[in-house]
Each structure stands twice: as C-alpha cells, then as structure tokens.
Amino acid sequence: MLPLFVIATILLVVTWLLLSLWPHTRVRALNAIRALLAALLVLVAGLIYVRGSLGIAGFLGDRAELPVQDRYVCVVVCDGASLIHARELLMEGVQRVPVYSTDIESRNFPTISHYFIQNGAATANGLSVWPSSSVPAHTGIMTGCYPRHTGVMGQRQFNPARKYHVSYIGLGISMLKRMLSSDVRTLPEYFPDVRSLIVLQIANRGASLYLPTTPQDEQVIRWASRAIEATDFLGRYTGHREIPRILVMTLPDIDHQTHNASLDDARSRSIYLAQDQHLADLIGLYKRKGIYSKTLFVLCSDHGMEDVHSHLTIDNLMHDLRFNVYQSLKWTMVPQWGSFEANFWKGRKALFDSTYNGVTLWGGNSDALLYVRGQRCGADGEVTEESWDFRCTDADLHSYRVGGSKVDIVQRLFEYSPGIGLIFTNPESRRFLVYSRSGRSEIRERERDGRLEFRYSILDGEDPLRYDGNPAIHPHVERGAWLSDQQWAELTYLEHYPDALRRISHSFGSPCAADMHVVASDGWDFAPYYVAKNVLSGSHGSLSEYASLVPIMFHGPGVRTVELPYARTVDIVPTILHYLGVDAEGVDGRVLPIFADDAMNQEVLTQAGSLFAEPQVGDARYAYTLEHFYASYDRRIVRIDRATGERMVLVPSVREACPELCEQTNISLQLEGTEDGKLLLRKTYADQDVVGRVMRFDPVTLRFE
Secondary structure: OHHHHHHHHHHHHHHHHHHHOOOOOHHHHHHHHHHHHHHHHHHHHHHHHHHHHHHHHHHHHOOEOOOOOOOEEEEEEEOOOOHHHHHHHHHOOOOOOOOOOOOOOOOOOHHHHHHHHOOOEEEEEEEOOOOEOHHHHHHHHHHOOOHHHHOOOOOEEEEOOOOEEEEOOHHHHHHHHHHOOOOOOOOHHHOOOEOEEEEOOOOOOOOOEEEOOOOOHHHHHHHHHHHHHHHHHHHHHHOOOOOOOEEEEEEOHHHHHHHHOOOOOHHHHHHHHHHHHHHHHHHHHHHHOOOHHHEEEEEEOOOOOEEOOEEOOHHHHHHHOOOOEEEOOEOOOOOOOOOOEOOOOOOOHHHHHHOOOEEEEEOOEOEEEEEEOEEEEOOOOOEEEEEOOOOOOHHHHHOEEEOOEEEOHHHHHHHHOOOEEEEEEEEEOOEEEEEEOOEEEEEEEEEEOOEEEEEEEEEEEOOOOOOOOOOOOHHHHHOOOOEEHHHHHHHHOOOOOOOHHHHHHOOOOOOOOOOEEEEEOOOEEOOOHHHHOOOOOEEEEOOOHHHHEEEEEEEOOOEOOEEOOOEEHHHHHHHHHHHOOOOOOOOOOOOOOOEOOHHHHHHHHHHHOOOEEOOOEEOOOEEEEEEEOOOOOOEEEEEEEOOOOOEEEEEOOHHHHOHHHHOOOOEEEEEEEEEOOEEEEEEEEOOOOOEEEEEEEEOOOOEEO
16 A cells, blocks of 8 residues: 555645646646545555554454463564674684584673573574575575475566566565465464464564564564563453464564675674674563563574675676566665665566566575576577467577577576676476586486485586585585485585575476576675665675575573584474474475474484485494484484394484583584494584594494493
8 A cells, every 4th residue: 555655645746746837727726636635645544544453453363372382482583694794703702612512601692692502402504595585585484485385486586477577675575475375374374363473574474463663673672572562461451361472573684784884894793792682682571471481482594694796787697698678677766664666567468478588687686587588499490489478498598599699598697797606497397407607517306205305416517516526425426326305405504505406496396486596606796786886795695605504593491402503494484383283284394303302302303204324334244324313413323234124223322322422512423434343433523624533332332432
C-alpha cells in the first residue's frame, strides 16, 4: 500500500502545481485536488489501522504451547557479522589463542563469551548458502533450505518461463512472501497456532506478528522489548502467558556499516562491540520475565563481508557483447531507509518477447545472475527460433549468436575483466560446470541410500575451486570418488571456497535459476558505477570464505558446551525443531549434535549417516579406521574383521578416552599407520599451523600410550 500511496500523492501534488500556474478554473480544480488528497490520506490511514488491528488480533489469538511444554525460542541474526573479522576483538586479552575454544573469556564480548562459547554450542565456521547475499541467506536460515527449494535466488531474480522479474530491494521485500515456494516452511509456519514475533526479518511468512521497524539495531531491540512487555502485561489480566514463544529478530547495523566503510574502521569495530550489549539487554529482559531458563537462544549471521577495491558494472559487460539486456534500474535518489527499483514499467512480458535477449542481475554485491534467451538453429547453423520459453544449453553459451556474430559468452566474460572470478553452469540434471580463467571442473550429484553424494573432477587446466592442491582432498578428486555432502563439507570448510559443491549445486534447480551464476574475483564486486561511485567498500555474495563463514551459536537448557568445527545455516531450523521434538521434513539442513542428552546426540549422529571413514590400516585379520562425526572434532576407532566384515567400535570417543585431546577444542586425530601391532595416530590442530605428536593406541588393551 505504501508505494501506491507515495506514487498517487506525487501525481496529485504535481497536478496541483500545474493547475496553480493555469488561471482558468484554478480554484475549482485546486479544491478538487485538495479533496482527493484528503480522501487518499484518510483511506490509506484507515487501511493501515485496520490491517494493523487485524494483525494484533491474530497475534493475541495465537496461544498454543510448543511441543516441549513451557519452552521459548529466541533467534538473533546479526546481519553481515563474521568472526573472521571479529577474531581480533574476540581474542583481545585472551592468553591462549588456539581457534575459538570454550575457555575464552573475552573482555570485549563478555555476553557472547559467557553464554554461547563457555556455556553453549558454537562454531565460527557456519556455512552460508550461495548466493551469500541477504535475501537468499536469511531465507535459508528461516527455512532450512537452499535456493533450489525456496525459489529465492538472490536480491533480484528473473523467471524466464513467466518472463517475470522481481527485486527484493527496499520495499520490494514485501514480494518475498509470495515468491517463497509453498513447498517449504518458515520456522513459525511449523507452529501456526503458537505466538511468534518477527522483527525486521526478511523471511517472515507465517509469523503471528511482523514488526518492520527502521533498520537500526537499537530500534529492533526496543520494539522487540516493547512487544514482550506489552504482551506480558496483557497476560496479567487474561491468565495466559502472553510472551511470544518464538522471537526472531535481525540486527542490521554491521551490514550497513561495513558496506560503506573498511572492516577495520573504528565505527565498524564499535558496532561489533555493541552487538554484545544488545544481547546482554535481551537476555536480561528474559531473566526479568522469568523465562530465561526456559529459552533456547540462537545467535547467527546470514553472511560475512569482504573488503573490495574494484567494481565491475556487469550491465556494461553484456552491452559490450551486443546483448540488449534488461537491467534492474536503481534510482539515484535513494532514501536512507530503503530503495526503489524502477522496473515496474520496464519489466513487461511483451518487452522480453520482443526486445530483451539478456537479463543481468547483481546481488549483494559479489554475485550475479546472467540469463540469456534460448536459441534453436537449423542445419545451416543459423538461428531459427529464439525465445525465453526454452532454456539456453551449455553448448549455446559457447557459440551464442548475437550482434551478427558467434560469441563464446563464458570465455568473453573472463576476457572482459579480471573482476570475473568463477562462472557456474548447469548443462544437464545433476551436472554442474565450474569455470575460471585458468581451468574448468565438473560437479556430479546423486542420491544413494537416501544420502546426497557428490563427485568432483578437474576437466582441464587448474582447479577453479583450488581443492586439488590440498593433500587431504587431492586423492578424492584424482580418482573421482563419490563422497557424501557432509564429507565434502568436512574436507573443505576451511578452504577458500568452503562447502562449494553443495552450495553451487543447490543454487540451481529453481525456475528462477540463471543460465550463468557468476562470482566476482577477490577484491571485486558487481555494484553498478552509479552505486559504487559513492559507497560500497565492503561486499558479500561471493563463494569465498570471507563472505561465506558466519557464527552459529546455541545456548539454553539441554544444550551442551561444545565447539563445532563447522555447521550450515540451513542446519539451524532442523536443530531447533529437533530440540522441540519435531521432525523436520523436506529441508536441506540436518540436526546438529548440540544436545546435553547423550542418547539424543547419538540419535542425531546415527540419523545423519555422515561418518567419514579414513583409509584403513591393519594386518591380515583386522583393519582399523577412524570415523568422523558430522560437525564434531571427536572421532571413534573402529575395527573391521576382514573375513566377515563385522565392525566393532573399540573407542566410541577418542576425546573421552584421551584427556590430552581436550587441551583445546580444535584438536583431533589422524590415522598414520601401524607399528608393532599398535595404531599410530597423529594429533591435528584445525586452523593452526601446528604439527602434533604421534600417539600410540593398543587395540588389545584399548589404551593410548
């Protein structure tokens, strides 16, 4: 309603001004304009009040309990926060600096340190979806699904079959409820009769009440607190516990600041520090209301941020290739609280049929979606049909007819600018190609025994994802091994492009997926010149670690103290649901092993089916191997009878069996071989340049030496 009100008011004011300069019938016309303006104001105000009243009535009407009685959930998303950038602040004054260990007592982040690191489950290596831009990333957090299933591809997206473009920027975010696939559910939609409050969160479908406050951290905390206070006050008279059972909020200041200033800027640092105080205020409120001990707190981010020094206007690139491209225009006069995309008149279906043969959309801002019209050629190689009704093949991309000549679009993109880093295509179902200017690789996907598996191989040149240079990954790439998506995550979560196979593959499959998904080179983004000339020294949307790794933390009753090596943002919803006794169906994420109940944790690990078996060692009778738990530094030692194949777990937890491994949370073991009937196991230190000593394990006495 608000955009329509603004447009109508502007038109009436312009008409008023024109009539004021026209002497004939001016008085009567001006009075008519005044009457229309007054009626419009009254109508819009009335609609807003009616809509708000209905929303509040629905909010107060939801009074059901969560499946676990007398429980609450509070999710705080710190937009754009990354512990890669906050590491120095977090570790300041800490004597031992391994990674992010559970004994940290940070003077800069006392709340996060005490509640989420010392007394909670946490990882600094949370893996965002791709594109790692706000809209798809927030949607992944709230649904537990990747863009393949949510249908939310980026900040802007295009549906070639429907010839329909949508931008979620500024007021366009109201379109998300309609565009989000009906096959997925947000966290509140799992509990439709449970009172839920969402404050400034993008993916808010299904909430009992949504509060779209001004995008400032203080305002978000203030309005969330006011809503809790008000509903608690009503509870004194209704006899019901009125405080929302589910509260989700987004704190946007880090994202807004680091887009426009260096990550080391004094104000950027101060905003990071302020997040801790906001969390302290929120936890203090829950304590005053007597529900702190009943609440599961979740702290996370949607994406990270990286410094950029160069900008590439991708619209210009496609124009130079002689494409007539539709581009999502951004008005140069952008109010502080949002922005308008001037595309309501440009995006008509007739224009896509008759004029546009390409669509270039930049995201947030180191990601881009490039769509080109499909072509069919005759026996002579000439184009006989060109339409958005069928998709462009991978072969077409390498010999596309445009501007009177044949163009290899992929090659020309790399030749155009060093700012083009990676290009992904989807030539056929479950097959994905990754291009860089120095090489090409292939991702294959399959499902086997209910488990998602990938195979990664280098087709020519150098590995675009830089995995082949890692000695732990090279053998799997060389032999084209099929590994589960969890195994690939464990192998790659500390690489420059972490968890790339799952994230790339699941950026395709939606009707809004593009023909080419593009990632900017390090230090570059795709912000158009009319935006980048004034702002944007920080960017996200990339596949790199700086934009992709985020904190994911849990604190509450029944949560154990553990550091997880990695997790995915799509794991958050399944983990919350499991905590509440609900099985998540149709989600891409998995439950994380964060539970104090050992039986529940073991159930999670068993259901994940994600044990990573290292190469086996042993003798003629027995083989021995280490098995990795999903998202855990722990391992277990397994003996396999070579004759019968029978498996016996000799040590269910090496961390419990060997206290030396608990000196730091990032210590694990790696199988080295055997000597005199003993297993040789080397201590490893994740994310540290440290060579650990070799330990000996006796499989007869089951003791470490």
